[in-house]
Structures are given as structure tokens and as C-alpha cells.
């Protein structure tokens with residue numbers, strides 16, 4: 051008998067497991083709307099031209115493969131904090147931000163979770179109901195207790211703002227409040243600018259520590275600055291908070307695992323200490339981060355021409371998703387004779403649409419229509435083409451009635 055008899059089979063991952071099931075399906079109508087990854091109109095993966103350009107430059111220069119320091123590439127850390135807060139922002143000038151390179155958004159969230167576990171024992175993290183599936187795993191794994199605050203209201207297919215505020219108010223003072231900086235995953239529903247102000251008010255009132263997850267900067271509206279407005283609002287108020295960043299979506303660097311954790315502190319001294327502890331957490335986990343993605347980001351952000359090219363490509367990607375969103379809505383309205391109001395689809399932003407389909411209905415989408423999606427009813431519009439909108443509309447209408 052194996053020494054591993056006691057190890058039982060782990061369940062498939064609710065998001066990445068969808069891609070595995072998709073691969074195994076031989077039907078040619080199949081459509082993968084599970085994972086949030088951008089595809090072209092031909093439904094092919096897309097490498098940004100500006101990324102290829104930066105990589106060619108790196109090859110020409112003959113950059114070496116020496117180890118990075120534990121905190122990652124200095125040029126990347128500087129550029130990524132500036133992209134988030136805006137270059138010349140007081141928190142940056144006064145060196146109040148502890149930034150270290152992380153293994154994309156997930157790894158950066160995990161570092162922050164470890165810091166919370168070590169230095170805020172017993173503190174709870176509040177996460178939105180629902181949220182990105184991996185948030186719970188990350189905090190569970192780090193042994194950080196969490197609970198949910200109300201966010202999505204199925205009745206309005208919109209934000210339960212009153213519920214959200216109430217729950218944040220009722221959380222024990224000094225809790226961590228996980229907020230999606232923009233393009234909330236999975237709902238695609240963001241607070242309005244006025245609502246963000248009220249959120250900041252209660253968070254401040256209750257001495258909570260905001261914890262932003264920014265996985266879609268530039269991808270929600272097409273504008274990097276607009277998508278960072280929520281984070282910058284909290285920075286204006288002089289609050290201390292966390293921000294995890296990812297370049298998976300906006301630069302299409304999914305497999306490069308490039309992102310960062312930023313901790314905004316009230317003094318440069320605190321930032322130095324926090325940074326030293328983040329490095330201490332990273333060292334025994336993975337020693338130091340990979341260099342390739344960090345160099346790509348640093349090159350693109352550090353060069354005015356390439357930065358402009360990136361923005362144009364991001365606008366193109368965000369634009370394609372918006373066009374597909376509109377087409378899906380139009381197809382649903384023209385095909386559905388039930389009089390159902392589909393306008394919520396147009397109100398949602400970012401890569402996803404939260405269809406309101408329940409688990410059984412989502413199962414019907416997959417089993418009958420070969421449309422692969424997460425069981426919470428989320429579909430990735432980034433994986434949809436104009437040509438497939440009508441087919442998808444048929445599948446949704448069949449599944450929801």
C-alpha cells in the first residue's frame with residue numbers, strides 16, 4: 051500500500067477546473083467563459099504588441115538572469131506604485147508606501163494575508179458576498195479569519211449598498227475590509243464615486259484597515275487613472291491600507307506571475323519596517339520573485355512611447371469587451387419573448403457578466419449547450435466573440451426559463 055493512502059482526492063478548482071472540463075469536451079460548439087482571460091475575436095489568446103516589443107528589447111540588451119533581491123526588481127516596484135497612486139503623489143514622495151514584488155495578484159494577496167496573521171492576531175477580514183473564488187482560499191490558507199459583507203442584491207441585480215455599509219459598520223473595530231478597486235469580480239458591479247466616499251467614511255469611522263485588490267486597473271473603464279480613483283480616494287485621506295496589484299489582465303502577463311503588494315503607512319519609518327517583514331515572509335516561501343515579467347512591466351511603464359502603446363492596446367481590449375457586452379444584450383432582448391429586463395448586463399463593467407443563473411441553470415449551460423462558466427453564474431465576456439453572441443443568448447434564455 052502507498053504511504054499516501056490517507057491523502058484523499060482534492061476537489062477540482064471551481065475556476066481553473068472549468069478550463070480542464072472545457073478541454074475534455076469534443077463538441078465544436080463549445081465555449082469557455084470560465085476563466086477571466088482575454089481572447090481575440092477569433093477566441094485566441096492575445097500577447098500584447100508592446101509586451102513583444104519590451105521582450106525584444108530585453109533580448110537585445112542581453113539582460114542577465116541573476117537573482118533579484120527578495121523584494122523584487124527596484125524599477126518595477128517604483129513604477130507599479132506610481133501607476134497606482136500617480137507619480138508624484140505625496141505617499142510616494144514621502145516614502146510612505148512599502149512595495150514588494152509578488153507572484154501576481156494571488157501571491158501578493160497571500161503575502162499580505164501572512165502579514166495580517168502575524169501582526170494582527172484575531173483580526174477579521176471582511177470580504178464581499180460574493181467575491182473572487184480564491185479570496186476565501188487565500189485567507190483560509192493563511193489562517194486569517196474572515197466573514198462576508200453584503201454586496202450583491204439578487205433582487206435588483208445591483209449593489210446592496212445599504213447592506214454593505216451596515217455590515218462594515220457592524221464589524222469589530224480594526225477589521226480589514228477587502229475591496230475590489232474596480233471591476234468587481236464576479237458581479238461587474240462597482241460602487242459609484244459618491245458611494246466610495248461613504249464607504250471611506252465608515253471605514254475611517256470604525257478604524258478599519260482597507261485592503262484593496264486591484265486586478266483590473268485600466269481594464270474596467272479603459273483608463274488607468276479612472277480605475278485607480280477608489281484607491282486614490284483612500285490615499286487622499288491619509289489612511290493606512292493595503293493594495294494588491296496584478297498585471298495578469300491589463301498587460302496580459304497571466305503566466306509571468308507579476309504583481310505587487312503595497313502597504314501605505316502613516317510614516318516612512320513604518321513603511322520601512324513593514325517592508326522588512328514582508329521580505330521576511332517571502333524569503334522562506336519562494337526566496338525571491340521571477341524577473342521576466344517585472345522587467346516587461348518596468349520597461350513598458352518606464353518608456354513614454356511604450357506606455358502610450360500599452361494604453362492604446364488596453365483601450366482596444368476594454369473596447370472589444372464592451373462591444374461584445376452590447377451585442378450579447380441586443381441578442382438577448384431580440385430573442386427573449388418573456389419581457390425580462392436584461393439591462394443589468396449593460397450596467398456591469400469589466401471582464402465579466404454576472405448572469406444571475408443559479409447552479410442548476412449554469413449546469414444546463416454546460417451540459418446542454420457546451421458553454422463553460424463558473425457555477426455562480428459568472429461568464430467571462432473576454433472569452434466571447436461577436437460571432438458567438440447569438441448562440442450564447444439562446445443558451446442563456448433556454449437555461450433561465
Ligand code: PLP
Nearest residue numbers: 154155156182235263265296298
Ligand atoms: N483578484 C481578483 C479579483 C481577480 O479576479 C484575480 C484574477 O482573476 C486576481 C486577484 C489574481 O490573479 P493573478 O494571481 O493572476 O494576478
